[in-house]
Amino acid sequence: MPEGHTVHRTAGIFQKKFAGSTLRVSSPQGRFTDASLIDGSKLLSAHAWGKQLFLKFEPAILRIHLGIYGKWRIESHEGELPEPKGQVRARFTSDKDFADLRGPTACELVDTEGYLGVVSKLGPDPLRPDPKGDEGERFVSRVLKSPTPIGQLLMNQSVLAGVGNVYRAELLFRAGINPHTPGKQLTREQVAGIWFDAVALMPLGVRTGLMLTRDGFLKGRPKLEDRYLVYKREGLPCRVCGSSVVIEIMATRKLYYCVKCQK
DNA sequence: AGGTTATGCCAAT
DNA sequence: TTGGCCTAACCTC
Structure with missing residues (x-):
């Protein structure tokens, strides 16, 4: 995994x-x-x-x-x-x-x-020590300059190292951001928010071996059907608004999100 | 037994 | 954009 x-x-x-x-x-x-x-x-x-x-x-x-x-x-x-x-x-x-x-x-x-x-080809890693505290800025400035959809940027290891298809879907849902939004159309606060959310969440994954992303399910071993916010939940009701979670292919990978919650 | 799928990524086109 | 890598788990028949 x-x-x-x-x-x-x-x-x-x-x-x-x-x-x-x-x-x-x-x-x-x-x-x-x-x-x-x-x-x-x-x-x-x-x-x-x-x-x-x-x-x-x-x-x-x-x-x-x-x-x-x-x-x-x-x-x-x-x-x-x-x-x-x-x-x-x-x-x-x-x-x-x-x-x-x-x-x-x-x-x-x-x-x-x-x-x-x-x-030298890897972007900042939310799980790596950041003694100077400027790794987040490296990520933020790169995203804010890019016309590429944020859903693709999060999967690009030279932009952000360590995030894959599950964390991508979950982080964007938590941020309420539509994956198709070009990086340069996001606000600095939104992008920094993604970074700090990853910094907060991913150590839980290291400790438990599980990608825990749902507030209220951040400890223990939630069952598979309880584990994720949107990942692998196509057709199921959004956990927040109840509308159907959609699945699309973005750059060959399956992308899951809620059209209503992620504008 | 055979088909499908996967949390990834590279090279060839 | 497509094919290929490469392994095992989980389906269906």
Whole structure:
């Protein structure tokens, strides 16, 4: 379930369970042919930026992107490692824990230059520390200059890193903004509002592993049918006004919104 | 058993 | 704009 919250959550787990340890790295499936280059080396740190996960090993940095299918299985073990389930691209093993990676779009070693090349193309990430406090402004000024619909801008990782199709729909509903509105037609307050809403909401997703966006359902594990405001609710009544939630295709992705509440 | 779908994104056209 | 990647879960038959 890969939007940015999932990736940050995984980075935290790697940091806690594996950072500072020497890891065995293998590719049961065989497709990660560079596994041998980091096998037996120390994991220095793990961090996320948007939907990208970076594992810094001593010899090189491993860049992992889950794409739409990718999944992690991370568990502890008692010396006896379980058989890989399905097609495991990469397995990371410490004394106590193992992590199996299946179906990623990217699992590749990069050097510092390659790493900088990737992150230089990423927009601000609401889940990243913002010591100077100017990351929101980077997002806001970019949106306010753009003729592109805000629904597309929120999906563009160079504008805003980590938000995907679920958070896009939910953030726009919460803001009461129609996804077709060009960025430059929004007010500064509206765009800043989206940023700060994401900054407030996404850490909940990291903590729980769920994209919680409904006030009143911001803790626990709400059932799937209670979870979202508009995402995957086409044809169902809007939770606020009761009119039918619509679905459209915007730039190849399904877009859900309420025509009445989002002007 | 086969078809559809997915929280993503890139390259080719 | 379209096709392809790549895996598993969830349908229908």
